Amino acid sequence: MRHNGCVSSPNFAGAVDLGAIAAQKDQQRKTDAAVEGAPAGLIIDATAANFQAEVMDRSMTVPVILDLWATWCEPCKQLSPLLEQLAAEYAGRWILAKVDVDAEQQIAAAFQVQSIPSVFAVIGGQVAPLFQGALPESQLRQAIDKVLEIAASQGIDGAVQGEEVSDDVDSELDAGDPRFDAAVDAIDAGDWPAARAAYRKILDESPADSDAAAGLATVDLYERTEGLDPVAALQSASSGEDIDAQLMAADVEALQGNWSACFTRLIDAVRQSAGDDRERARTRTVELFTVAGDDPAVASARTALASALF
Known part of the structure; x- marks a missing residue:
């Protein structure tokens, strides 16, 4: 200027x-x-x-x-x-x-x-x-x-699938997915390694498949509790001090479908333990969230686990 x-x-x-x-x-x-x-x-x-x-x-x-x-x-x-x-x-x-x-x-x-x-x-x-x-x-x-x-x-590792594929997924589920047949047959035969391998094969192809993830976690639960005396397992956990006893009792409650008691037990173990024991309790809780699926107890248990961890 x-x-x-x-x-x-x-x-x-x-x-x-x-x-x-x-x-x-x-x-x-x-x-x-x-x-x-x-x-x-x-x-x-x-x-x-x-x-x-x-x-x-x-x-x-x-x-x-x-x-x-x-x-x-x-x-x-x-x-x-x-x-x-x-x-x-x-x-x-x-x-x-x-x-x-x-x-x-x-x-x-x-x-x-x-x-x-x-x-x-x-x-x-x-x-x-x-x-x-x-x-x-x-x-x-x-x-x-x-x-x-x-x-x-905290076991929150799902993924958004996208609305544009939901109709196709629903139709596939309604028709039944033949990839699961081998896993179901192996479970019926009590062949846990074969069942686990079948579910892992599905997850390799579809990592976000929640049904396969739940199936894999369920096979692990079945194998851990095979031959277990449920009454004795619950009694042995009455003292609340032995982490192995608490994890086994939680598995029994999971098999019974008593998810509220199962998650309460595990989250108490997270709060009361430290180090490797605390991590084992946290990991088992997350695994059983997958098995429980949409059970109403899962939502409140996730919140309780978050509070116990942080």
């Missing part, structure tokens, strides 16, 4: 950052490409109306990461697309639930949000803060991997 015949230095204060705009557009292109082919259900808009079903209930089987954002928030414009890209990249190992704090003030108040973006993890119905502000991709991956590690330690 020229004043009185002199050229003054240009003032860029408040000028548009063209580099930042280009970076945002590049990130958005990457996000669009990653999300385009991702299964439905990986990224959801959480509201007060669907929060229980879409966030809390689903966190019992798949960890959920909450992104609290707003349209006017500049750091949100950097973080949210990156979270969407990673949600697609992780292919269903976790769910991204986005909360517009302006539209969902009830949720924002419940989480006592002071600044945005604010990111939380929900694992087994338990909410934990992760971070505030925008993180670089490397640190964001570390945070997500830590969430997955904690979730797995």
